[in-house]
Amino acid sequence: MRRSSTYYDKNDGLKKGAWAASEDQIVKDYVKKHGIGKWGKLTRETGLKRCGKSVRLRWMNYLRPDIIRGYIKEDEEELIIRLHKLLGNRWSLIAGRIPGRTDNEIKNYWNSTLKRKLEQENHLEVFKDEEIKEDLPSSVAAADEENPRLTKNNVVEDEDHHRQHYDVDVGVGVGVEATNNNGIGDDEYLRDDLWWNNFIVDFNDTQLDVSDFQTDFP
DNA sequence: AAGGAGTACAACCGCCGAGAA
DNA sequence: ATTCTCGGCGGTTGTACTCCT
Numbered sequence A: 001m002r003r004s005s006t007y008y009d010k011n012d013g014l015k016k017g018a019w020a021a022s023e024d025q026i027v028k029d030y031v032k033k034h035g036i037g038k039w040g041k042l043t044r045e046t047g048l049k050r051c052g053k054s055v056r057l058r059w060m061n062y063l064r065p066d067i068i069r070g071y072i073k074e075d076e077e078e079l080i081i082r083l084h085k086l087l088g089n090r091w092s093l094i095a096g097r098i099p100g101r102t103d104n105e106i107k108n109y110w111n112s113t114l115k116r117k118l119e120q121e122n123h124l125e126v127f128k129d130e131e132i133k134e135d136l137p138s139s140v141a142a143a144d145e146e147n148p149r150l151t152k153n154n155v156v157e158d159e160d161h162h163r164q165h166y167d168v169d170v171g172v173g174v175g176v177e178a179t180n181n182n183g184i185g186d187d188e189y190l191r192d193d194l195w196w197n198n199f200i201v202d203f204n205d206t207q208l209d210v211s212d213f214q215t216d217f218p
Numbered sequence B: 001a002a003g004g005a006g007t008a009c010a011a012c013c014g015c016c017g018a019g020a021a
Numbered sequence C: 001a002t003t004c005t006c007g008g009c010g011g012t013t014g015t016a017c018t019c020c021t
Helices: A021-034 A039-046 A052-063 A074-087 A091-096 A103-120 A129-135 A138-146 A186-204
Strands: A155-157 A163-165
Touching (some): A052 A103, A074 A103
């Protein structure tokens, strides 16, 4: 754990900073008994001097039993690069495609290692915003241009607050689903669908193993 | 050996959306 | 219909560790 200084916030009296093993144990025990979620309830019932958000973060990024700790493998790195090109800084979506890795871990890895590595290899321009937009479905790119907001569940909201909902599965060999809940034109929708399919074809051309990936969204 | 610079990564912050009250 | 609470997300910060001079 990098942060060692712990302190109590004078405003709310809650503990901040590095977590103690005893605090981790409290969270693990509670989750084992009651399941995940209800983080606020957890702090109230256990007397843990942490805010619910902090507990959730600790669980998601560190305590979860399915987390793989250790070096990012070469195939994982390649997948991160590809998914980042596709999705941009949507770390949770990217993490959802890489079992055992957290969004925070991927984000850190990108910011501290990959970004620099790609810069050094003179490949970074490929990932600049403009080119990402060119790669995105037209409706998504347009929304980003006007009002760069991607809401939950892949809902893209444009300047007029028109929303398009993409239930997208980019799993290798799983097929593609893209549902449009807001009546965009069939042609545009078809283009988007083709775009996703092209992505999958491209993906399938790689040497990556299908079994390496999750097949459903988290 | 010392210390400054760079790196890695855990944790915090602010914003937003969903759902409950 | 409105307000409140909580969970989720991406961006950013802080600090231990490592490398370099």
